[in-house]
Amino acid sequence: MEKFIFPSLSPHKKKQKVTEPLKSFGNYEIKFKDIVIFIMERKMGSSRRMFLTELARKKGFxxxxxxxxxxxxxxxxxxxCAEVLEWIHKQNLRNNPKMEVLDITWFTESMGAGKPVEIEKRHRLMVRLNCNIPRSNSSNTPPESSSVVAISPYACQRRTSLNNYNKLFTDAFEVLAENYEMNENKGPYxxxxxxASMIKSLPYAISSMxxxxxxxxxxxxxxAVIEQCCQDTEKSTIKSCINFARSQSIILFTSVFGVGQKTAEKWFRKGLRTFEEVQVHKETKLTKMQIAGFLYYEDLSSFVTKPEADAIGQIIEDTVRLFMPDALVTLTGGFRREKKIGHDVDFLITTxxxxxxxGLLEKVIDVLHQQGILLYCDVVESTFDKSRLPSRKVDxxxxxxxxxxxxKLLKQKVITSNCEEAEEPSNTSTKEWKAIRxxxxxxxFDQYAFALLGWTGSRQFERDLRRFATxxxxxxxxxxxLFDKNK
Known part of the structure; x- marks a missing residue:
C-alpha cells in the first residue's frame, strides 16, 4: 500500500450529475421578492421537482x-442533515448568513397557505448555530445573531467552543460511557x-426534546436519558447517571499512574477497595510505574495549570536545544486546544x-536526571514498520x-501572566515543588504533521477524523x- 502524499495526489472523484435548468411554462408575478427558493432534485426526481417549481411560481414565489x-x-x-451538508459543500457558494435549509414540509405548508409560513425549528434541516459566541457569554440561550450551520455526525466537522452549555448531560453521558467501557461493551460506549461530543458543540442549553x-x-x-432528565426538574436522573458506575474502587484504582483497567479489575476481584489495602496486600506486586504513581499520587491527581505546562515546556525546550538547536518542541494535547487545565503535559519533538x-531522547533524559528533576521515566522504543502500516483500527x-x-517542577519557576487568570492547583502542600506527568x-520530520494532528486530540475528534477519512x-x-485505499 503506497503512502499518500498530500496534496500532489487526490482520490478519484465520481463525476457529479449536473442539474439541468428547469423550463417554466408561463410568466408569473413575483409576490414575495425577499424569498428566493431552490429545490434540490436529490431523492426527489426531476418530474416532481418540475411540478413543485411550477406550483410555487404560480403562487407568486x-x-x-x-x-x-x-x-x-x-x-x-x-x-x-448530513446528506444536505455534504451536497452544499460541493457547491461553489458564498457564505450567506441568511441561508435557510428546509425540509419539504415548510414548502408544502407555504403552498397550502398561499404565502411563506413562519419557519419553525421542525422545518429546519440545519440547526441554527452561532459561529461567534464570546467566551464571556454565560447565557444558556442561543444569542440572537446566528447563521445556519449543519451539525455534522463527525466531530472533526463541528465547531466546539470551550463553553459547554449542557455539562450536566455530557457529564452523565461520559460516566455512562466509562461504565460500558469497563464492561467491554463497545457499542453503547x-x-x-x-x-456527548455532539452536545458539547451546541451553543444553547437543551431544555426539551x-x-x-x-x-x-x-x-x-x-x-431516553435526555428525556428523563428534561422531565426531572430536580435533575435527580442526571445525578443517578453520574453516580452510576460498576465500582467506585475501580475508578479510584485507575486514577493511579500506571494502573490500567485489567489491573484495577484484578485488585477488585481480590477484595481490595482502598489504596491502603492494595499497598499492604502481600500478593500484590507493584510495578515501578505504579510505585511512582502511589508515591506522587497527591500531585498527579491534581490539575496541571497552563502556566505549569509552559514552565515544563521551557525546561524541555532548553534541554533539547542543547543538542539540536533547530529542533521543534511542540506542546500538544488539551493545552494546544487552549484548555486552561489538564492532567499531564505532552510534547512532540522532531528535527x-x-x-x-x-538518540535525542536518551540525551534529554540524561540531562534531566543530572539536574535532579527526573522523578521517574519509562522509555518505549519505536516499533515503526512501514510494511505493516497503516493500522485499520480507529483507536x-x-x-x-x-x-x-x-x-519535579519548582514552584518558583511557574510564572502566571497578568492577563491570564490561572486556576490554583488543588495541591496545597508546603513543599517547594510539584510532581507533573x-x-x-x-x-x-516527514511524519510530524500527522503525529501533531493525532496528539492534539481530543480522543473523539481523532476517532471521528479517522472514520471520516475511511x-x-x-x-x-x-x-x-494518510493512505489512499485504492493503491
Missing part, C-alpha cells in the same frame, strides 16, 4: 432553476461518547534533518519512540501518514 448566490431558501425532501430535532449521533439510549532525532496506538515521565514523543474519502489516516 421566486424559484431559481439553478443554484446561485441569490438563493436564500434551499428545500430538500427525504434528505438527512461509542454511542454515549459520540452523543424539541431541541434535539435534526441532531445526529443520538440513539435510543441517549435520547528538520532526517535521522537527527535518533490504534502509534509506533513512535516515547518517554512517560514524572518531572510529562510525555515526550519523538517523531521523524467512510467519506476512502482513505486511511493514522499518526504516521
Amino acid at each position: 421566486q424559484v431559481e432553476s439553478v443554484l446561485s448566490d441569490s438563493v436564500n431558501h434551499i428545500v430538500a425532501e427525504n434528505n438527512s 461509542l454511542g454515549f461518547m459520540r452523543a 424539541k431541541d434535539l430535532e435534526g441532531l445526529p449521533c443520538l440513539g435510543d439510549q441517549t435520547k 528538520p534533518v532526517p535521522g537527527n532525532e535518533n 490504534a496506538l502509534d509506533h513512535f519512540q516515547k518517554c512517560f515521565a514524572i518531572l 510529562v510525555d515526550l514523543v519523538i517523531t521523524p 467512510h467519506e474519502r476512502k482513505m486511511m489516516l493514522d499518526n504516521h501518514a
